[in-house]
Amino acid sequence: MxxxxxxxxxxxxxxxxxxxxxxxxxxxxxxxENKIFAMVDLDEFEKGINLKCDPERAIExxxxxxxxxxxxxxxxxxxxxxxxxxxxxxxxxxxxxxxSFDLVKRKTKKNK
Numbered sequence: 001m002x003x004x005x006x007x008x009x010x011x012x013x014x015x016x017x018x019x020x021x022x023x024x025x026x027x028x029x030x031x032x033e034n035k036i037f038a039m040v041d042l043d044e045f046e047k048g049i050n051l052k053c054d055p056e057r058a059i060e061x062x063x064x065x066x067x068x069x070x071x072x073x074x075x076x077x078x079x080x081x082x083x084x085x086x087x088x089x090x091x092x093x094x095x096x097x098x099x100s101f102d103l104v105k106r107k108t109k110k111n112k
Contacts, residue, residue, distance in 0.1 A: 001084045001093060003045045009094050010038055013101050037104040038097060039074075048081040049093075050074050051100040061096075 001009075010030045011017055019030050030038040039050040050071050053061065058080050061068045067086025071079025082088055082096055 001090045003040070003042065005090075006040065006045070006049065006084065006093075006097075009097050010101075013098060014105075017101075032101060032105050033108040035104045035108055037100045046084060048072060048083045049097075050079050050081055051096050052078055052103045053080045053096065053099060054103065057099075065092075 007019075010019070014032065017030055017032055018034075019028055021028055023029075026041050026043040028040050028042050029036045037052055041047065048069070050073075055077050058070075058078070061080060062070065065086070065088050067083035067088040069081045069083070070076035072081045080096070082093055084090075084093060
């Protein structure tokens with residue numbers, strides 16, 4: 001998967017998704033209702049994508065795949081760093097993007 005495919009994967013989930021560069025010129029985030037569900041460095045895409053994950057599933061995924069590690073600069077209990085084009089299949093990466101979106105979306109609905 002490349003950065004364009006990742007961008008398309010995120011945008012295809014919902015028309016309500018927004019993206020911006022809140023931290024610097026290369027740190028792209030994807031949001032639903034202003035809550036972040038994915039983060040990636042545009043200049044270093046191959047170093048990984050931060051995605052929210054259920055804590056129990058996060059541990060299982062980290063044990064199974066070398067390309068899934070604790071989140072970078074995030075709460076390591078709730079975020080994974082997924083390395084694209086590693087031992088993580090693109091299909092699973094897309095599922096994890098959806099999983100991250102679903103977790104964040106569900107939390108935004110609870111707060112309303």
